[in-house]
Amino acid sequence: MTDTQKQQTRSQGDHLNIIDRTARWITLPRFVFAATLFFFLTSVLFPFYWMVSSSFKSRSEISGREPVYIPSEWRLNAYQELFDPESPIGRFGTNIVNSVKVAVPTALIAVILSTLGAYAVARLKFRGKDILLNAILMVYLFPGVLLIIPLFAMLAQVGTKVGFNVQDNLAVLVVTYLATTLPVALYMLANYFRTIPAEIEQAALIDGCSRLGVIWRITLPLAVPALVSVAIYTFMIAWNEFLYALVFLNSRELFTMPIKINTIFNEPQPIPHVVMAASTLMTLPVVFLFLALERFLTEGLSAGSVKG
Amino acid sequence: MTATTQSKQSSFAKRWRSLEAREGRLAWSLVLPTAIIVFGLIIFPAIFSVWISFHDVGLHNLNDVFNAPFVGFENYRKVFQDYAFKFQGWQSWGAAVTSVIYSFLATTLTIVVGLIASLLLNRPFRGRGLARSIFLFPYVAPIVSVAFVWRWILDPRPSGVLNDILMRLDLIDLPTAFLSTRGLAIVLVIIFEAWRYFPFAMLMILARLQAIDKTLYEAADVDGASAWDKFRFVTIPELRYVLGALFLLRLMWTFNKFDDIFLLTGGGFGTKVLPVLTYEFSFRLLDFGRGAATAMILLVILVIFMALYVGIVMRNVDEE
Numbered sequence: 001m002t003d004t005q006k007q008q009t010r011s012q013g014d015h016l017n018i019i020d021r022t023a024r025w026i027t028l029p030r031f032v033f034a035a036t037l038f039f040f041l042t043s044v045l046f047p048f049y050w051m052v053s054s055s056f057k058s059r060s061e062i063s064g065r066e067p068v069y070i071p072s073e074w075r076l077n078a079y080q081e082l083f084d085p086e087s088p089i090g091r092f093g094t095n096i097v098n099s100v101k102v103a104v105p106t107a108l109i110a111v112i113l114s115t116l117g118a119y120a121v122a123r124l125k126f127r128g129k130d131i132l133l134n135a136i137l138m139v140y141l142f143p144g145v146l147l148i149i150p151l152f153a154m155l156a157q158v159g160t161k162v163g164f165n166v167q168d169n170l171a172v173l174v175v176t177y178l179a180t181t182l183p184v185a186l187y188m189l190a191n192y193f194r195t196i197p198a199e200i201e202q203a204a205l206i207d208g209c210s211r212l213g214v215i216w217r218i219t220l221p222l223a224v225p226a227l228v229s230v231a232i233y234t235f236m237i238a239w240n241e242f243l244y245a246l247v248f249l250n251s252r253e254l255f256t257m258p259i260k261i262n263t264i265f266n267e268p269q270p271i272p273h274v275v276m277a278a279s280t281l282m283t284l285p286v287v288f289l290f291l292a293l294e295r296f297l298t299e300g301l302s303a304g305s306v307k308g
Numbered sequence: 309m310t311a312t313t314q315s316k317q318s319s320f321a322k323r324w325r326s327l328e329a330r331e332g333r334l335a336w337s338l339v340l341p342t343a344i345i346v347f348g349l350i351i352f353p354a355i356f357s358v359w360i361s362f363h364d365v366g367l368h369n370l371n372d373v374f375n376a377p378f379v380g381f382e383n384y385r386k387v388f389q390d391y392a393f394k395f396q397g398w399q400s401w402g403a404a405v406t407s408v409i410y411s412f413l414a415t416t417l418t419i420v421v422g423l424i425a426s427l428l429l430n431r432p433f434r435g436r437g438l439a440r441s442i443f444l445f446p447y448v449a450p451i452v453s454v455a456f457v458w459r460w461i462l463d464p465r466p467s468g469v470l471n472d473i474l475m476r477l478d479l480i481d482l483p484t485a486f487l488s489t490r491g492l493a494i495v496l497v498i499i500f501e502a503w504r505y506f507p508f509a510m511l512m513i514l515a516r517l518q519a520i521d522k523t524l525y526e527a528a529d530v531d532g533a534s535a536w537d538k539f540r541f542v543t544i545p546e547l548r549y550v551l552g553a554l555f556l557l558r559l560m561w562t563f564n565k566f567d568d569i570f571l572l573t574g575g576g577f578g579t580k581v582l583p584v585l586t587y588e589f590s591f592r593l594l595d596f597g598r599g600a601a602t603a604m605i606l607l608v609i610l611v612i613f614m615a616l617y618v619g620i621v622m623r624n625v626d627e628e
Contacts, residue, residue, distance in 0.1 A: 029535070033431070036424065037428055037439065040425060040428065040439075041442060043503065044442055044443060044446060045445075046461075047446075047457045047458060048445060048449070050457055050460065050469065051457045054460065063467070065466060065467060066466070066467055067467050067469045067472045113341045113342050116338040116339070116341070117338060117341070117342040117343075120336075120339045121339065124331050124332075124334065125332070126332040126335035127332055128336075129335075132343060135346065135347070135351055136346055138350070138351065139346065139350050140560070141607075141611075142354050142564075142607070143563075143583055143607070144566060144583075145583040145586040145590075145599075145606075146354065146603035146606070146607060147349075147353050147357070149357060149360060149590050149596050149599050150352075150353035150360060150600070151349065151353050152370075153356070153370055154353060156370050156373075157374075175345070175349065176349060178349075179345050179348075179349035180350075183342075183350075186342055239450065240451055242451060242571070243567060257450075257452075258450065258451075261452050261456065262571070272460045272463075279450075279457065282450050282453055283453045286449065287445060290444070294444075
């Protein structure tokens with residue numbers, strides 16, 4: 001700071017022109033800093049620019065001999081193809097609805113169950129707490145591919161006995177996503193609950209409030225930021241999940257967005273602009289949600305709450 | 309006799325009604341739903357997967373899994389003898405070696421890039437908040453979208469944008485099939501990992517950087533330390549714990565990761581890692597026993613590594 005001020009006063013005194021001034025302003029560390037920042041920004045943003053811009057290109061622009069860097073006009077061909085009810089790659093609306101049907105219940109149920117569990121872990125004494133916490137932490141260790149085989153075999157067994165379809169059943173997906181997100185949600189919330197002073201709750205208990213009453217009237221209102229971030233995270237995990245959906249879903253009617261995009265990508269005749277249009281539609285809500293609620297979320301991110 | 313049972317009963321009843329026990333029961337009823345779901349859908353399947361790896365389970369007997377024939381280590385033998393698994397010289401690494409090398413390099417690169425990004429954002433400049441939000445994009449965006457954008461950027465045709473840029477700059481003469489060239493493919497997958505996951509490392513390092521005591525730097529200034537000295541002797545030692553924990557966490561997740569490589573290369577051209585091999589055995593060949601055996605091998609490698617890491621690296625950190 002002092003360096004800049006000194007240089008500014010010096011250059012003001014000398015009445016230098018702009019070029020000389022910038023030449024003076026640019027020292028080696030400043031140059032390295034600016035260059036690195038520029039490199040980071042372009043490498044982060046270019047793929048996103050390429051995704052959005054490609055989605056507005058026409059078929060001829062996409063399959064030309066040279067790439068088109070800026071689409072000549074905002075064409076919606078790709079989006080029309082994506083929502084075309086006649087085409088097998090179309091009807092993307094159904095897939096959006098399927099993703100919502102999976103992600104919203106996952107987020108809601110995860111918040112409710114992990115709130116109850118986290119409260120017990122943070123505030124109450126009970127036997128077997130350490131074992132439970134360690135068992136829950138194990139989830140971090142097991143890869144999804146290890147769990148998918150036994151899950152598939154197990155659910156097929158249970159399914160034939162109880163009478164539900166394992167394949168092409170969005171409820172099965174919700175339950176498996178809950179299993180992978182609940183442990184993380186519980187840890188996040190428990191850590192947050194511990195930061196709320198216990199004295200407030202004790203006062204309410206003495207005044208004759210029940211435990212559940214305390215959770216509902218005292219703890220939850222104080223924990224809104226944590227609840228929001230848990231909801232967003234579980235939503236995002238369910239929204240983005242690929243492997244379980246790939247294994248459990250067979251019918252195009254029930255594909256969630258990631259699986260549908262994968263099938264469009266693997267069409268024999270490549271149609272990258274349609275893939276990019278679908279990707280744009282899938283990415284935008286998540287990025288906007290994230291930007292809007294970033295204040296709550298980065299803390300959770302750095303707490304290691306998103307597995308991935 | 310009767311008196312003792314009675315007193316036992318009453319002491320049991322007393323305990324049952326005591327405040328502590330009531331608290332315990334309430335606690336268990338609160339965690340029960342979570343515990344059931346986590347046990348039923350994670351812990352039990354994990355144990356069941358050990359069982360499957362010793363049995364012949366395929367699509368034909370999936371509906372009658374518990375009567376599948378026991379085959380001992382047959383599944384493991386098949387995996388170890390598979391050409392996709394075993395190391396056969398530097399031309400063809402096999403999934404086990406590829407997994408280890410890929411995870412190490414990807415984790416290291418991710419943390420180095422994350423460190424640079426966090427150092428950038430640690431100094432004040434106009435638009436820092438915005439830059440931080442933008443840096444988080446790769447991590448927040450769905451894996452399917454970003455993987456396919458990268459494939460589209462790396463398109464092997466001359467119309468692929470990276471091919472076009474490199475040809476315009478005269479760095480290459482002919483369009484390159486980036487993701488279907490052995491050697492190049494794994495390098496690009498590693499770069500992709502660093503691109504996607506550096507924000508996570510950045511956030512964790514940044515939080516620690518901002519907590520470093522400023523007087524340490526002032527003291528170093530008084531001693532006439534250069535910027536590099538300050539980085540080497542103040543910043544890095546202060547970050548040691550974070551970097552150690554980050555490395556372990558990211559290594560574990562990278563080692564277990566399936567989606568990224570499956571979507572980028574499908575596991576071809578020298579990028580077949582153990583999770584992808586597990587998937588192929590299970591859901592392409594429909595040999596669940598062999599798939600489970602591969603997953604167990606993956607888990608064992610991971611656990612051995614973690615034990616070594618915690619035992620050696622973390623202990624050294626403590627002693628210093």
